[in-house]
Amino acid sequence: MHYGRVIAGTCLLIGCLSLGVPGRGADEAALQEQMKRGQEIFSRTCITCHQADGQGLQGGLFPPLAGSDFFMADKARAIRIVLNGLTGPVTVNGVTYDNVMPAWKGELNNQEIADVMTFERNSWGNHGEAVTPEEVARARSAG
Numbered sequence: 242m243h244y245g246r247v248i249a250g251t252c253l254l255i256g257c258l259s260l261g262v263p264g265r266g267a268d269e270a271a272l273q274e275q276m277k278r279g280q281e282i283f284s285r286t287c288i289t290c291h292q293a294d295g296q297g298l299q300g301g302l303f304p305p306l307a308g309s310d311f312f313m314a315d316k317a318r319a320i321r322i323v324l325n326g327l328t329g330p331v332t333v334n335g336v337t338y339d340n341v342m343p344a345w346k347g348e349l350n351n352q353e354i355a356d357v358m359t360f361e362r363n364s365w366g367n368h369g370e371a372v373t374p375e376e377v378a379r380a381r382s383a384g
């Protein structure tokens with residue numbers, strides 16, 4: 242009786258491990274692929290303004306994405322900005338920018354926006370969960 246439970250418990254534990262480890266490996270591989278695609282999109286579309294190091298340009302021209310309190314604070318808001326662009330004053334890390342960020346909804350599909358944002362959220366010292374195409378789709382249909 243008692244042994245039965247121990248064995249059942251052990252099997253459960255081994256079962257969890259053997260399912261859990263390959264699962265995490267697959268997630269990690271998927272994230273690496275998304276990061277790679279995101280980096281290519283970043284280099285084509287965002288780098289001119291936000292710069293290769295994600296620091297933007299000083300003098301209130303282009304805000305940083307690296308270590309940006311604004312960017313990392315609200316994932317849904319950041320998705321809306323990348324889709325629809327941004328104009329008017331925005332304060333990033335204590336500096337106010339008042340410039341024009343183009344809209345990308347006509348240029349990039351949901352997967353591409355998810356990829357580039359996942360790259361930005363996990364580069365230059367940023368750490369954030371991935372952005373999914375479904376999240377971008379929801380923001381896109383909300384307008």
Ligand code: HEC
Pocket residue numbers: 283286287288289290291302303304305306309311312313319322323327328329330331333338339340341342343345357358361
């Ligand atoms: C033509 C220059 C330009 C390009 C290209 C550009 N941005 Fe921006 N971006 C800006 C400007 C300017 C702002 C600030 C807008 C304002 O002052 O209202 C901004 C703001 C942002 C913000 C919010 C502020 C922050 O720093 O957290 C995010 C997020 C962002 N951009 C992401 C992107 C992504 C992703 C791409 C590529 C798909 C991109 N940008 C391409 C100029 C650009």
